[in-house]
Amino acid sequence: MASTTDPELKSSEPPPPPPPAATADAVDYFKIDVILRVLLFASSLAAIIVIVTSQQTEIVPLLTGGFARRPAKFKYFVAAFSVSGLYSIITTLASISVIQKPQLKLKFLIQFIFWDTLILGIIASATGAAGGVAYVGLKGNDHVSWNKICNVYDKFCRHIAASLAVALFGSVVTLLLIWFSAKALHHRVPK
Amino acid sequence: MASTTDPELKSSEPPPPPPPAATADAVDYFKIDVILRVLLFASSLAAIIVIVTSQQTEIVPLLTGGFARRPAKFKYFVAAFSVSGLYSIITTLASISVIQKPQLKLKFLIQFIFWDTLILGIIASATGAAGGVAYVGLKGNDHVSWNKICNVYDKFCRHIAASLAVALFGSVVTLLLIWFSAKALHHRVPK
Numbered sequence: 001m002a003s004t005t006d007p008e009l010k011s012s013e014p015p016p017p018p019p020p021a022a023t024a025d026a027v028d029y030f031k032i033d034v035i036l037r038v039l040l041f042a043s044s045l046a047a048i049i050v051i052v053t054s055q056q057t058e059i060v061p062l063l064t065g066g067f068a069r070r071p072a073k074f075k076y077f078v079a080a081f082s083v084s085g086l087y088s089i090i091t092t093l094a095s096i097s098v099i100q101k102p103q104l105k106l107k108f109l110i111q112f113i114f115w116d117t118l119i120l121g122i123i124a125s126a127t128g129a130a131g132g133v134a135y136v137g138l139k140g141n142d143h144v145s146w147n148k149i150c151n152v153y154d155k156f157c158r159h160i161a162a163s164l165a166v167a168l169f170g171s172v173v174t175l176l177l178i179w180f181s182a183k184a185l186h187h188r189v190p191k
Numbered sequence: 192m193a194s195t196t197d198p199e200l201k202s203s204e205p206p207p208p209p210p211p212a213a214t215a216d217a218v219d220y221f222k223i224d225v226i227l228r229v230l231l232f233a234s235s236l237a238a239i240i241v242i243v244t245s246q247q248t249e250i251v252p253l254l255t256g257g258f259a260r261r262p263a264k265f266k267y268f269v270a271a272f273s274v275s276g277l278y279s280i281i282t283t284l285a286s287i288s289v290i291q292k293p294q295l296k297l298k299f300l301i302q303f304i305f306w307d308t309l310i311l312g313i314i315a316s317a318t319g320a321a322g323g324v325a326y327v328g329l330k331g332n333d334h335v336s337w338n339k340i341c342n343v344y345d346k347f348c349r350h351i352a353a354s355l356a357v358a359l360f361g362s363v364v365t366l367l368l369i370w371f372s373a374k375a376l377h378h379r380v381p382k
Contacts, residue, residue, distance in 0.1 A: 113373040121315045121366055128319025146337040175312055182304040189379045
């Protein structure tokens with residue numbers, strides 16, 4: 001077993017000749033990976049579109065107060081899902097390229113775990129931020145006199161709710177991506 | 192190389208005799224792991240304490256509106272960091288036990304990645320939710336007439352800000368935990 005004979009060799013990371021690795025489970029894993037990443041892209045795009053259209057369709061009733069501040073409230077949300085959308089395009093292409101060149105598998109798996117984890121942190125916090133604000137909009141807060149707004153702007157709130165649902169779905173997809181990558185990495189460790 | 196000779200054997204997971212694995216890097220990794228988990232526990236505890244004390248010290252100026260609703264606003268935040276605090280206690284003990292029994296290393300690494308990722312999603316979204324509400328409190332929102340509250344409740348807002356900083360630190364620690372676990376797992380894969 002390689003792990004018992006040369007641990008020092010491994011931990012200092014020499015450049016070994018890349019062996020043609022076992023491709024069967026690799027291709028299967030990366031097919032799931034591609035599907036999940038396309039789902040992540042779709043949900044990122046949907047979350048952005050739904051929340052941006054909610055702002056545009058609410059311009060008319062907002063003329064009393066001006067609508068310049070509204071985009072600022074969900075700026076972080078839109079930015080986070082723009083990043084995850086772009087990221088999912090790049091990694092989908094990377095994942096497809098791995099299906100064609102299975103010897104790159106190991107390198108991509110560890111990179112995917114690293115970056116997916118970062119993206120998970122970003123989009124989970126963005127979902128939470130939008131969710132927190134939406135909760136205040138739904139329930140209000142009496143003693144600081146923040147009134148409920150969802151009984152007035154009901155279409156706006158429905159957009160936010162839909163966007164949050166899609167965003168949550170995107171977060172779960174990212175979670176699954178990390179789990180699958182870790183599982184695939186785990187499979188390659190000699191027992 | 193094991194990965195080229197018996198891929199089917201590995202993917203069907205037979206029960207092989209566990210070899211005495213290389214312990215040097217394992218112990219080093221799990222020492223970092225224990226330290227990070229203790230940090231996670233400390234930051235979870237601090238985040239909860241700071242946000243809970245902010246509610247108690249603000250009872251007097253809130254008598255105009257009743258204070259019953261205030262705890263509800265940060266209920267998710269307190270719940271999430273209670274979970275991560277409890278989780279960090281359990282996994283710290285688990286991590287210490289692995290230092291004493293290195294043959295359990297592989298099993299714990301994959302479990303740590305799975306659960307740490309879930310915890311990251313929970314506390315990142317909780318941090319985001321509290322941050323989103325705190326942002327509205329700081330900046331206000333004119334056209335739905337949500338006034339700024341941080342110029343009035345400045346001590347409350349300082350508590351929230353401190354709690355958010357600690358919570359963000361806890362999220363970064365969790366991110367590092369996943370990265371270290373993935374790296375440790377990656378080291379054990381034959382190149």
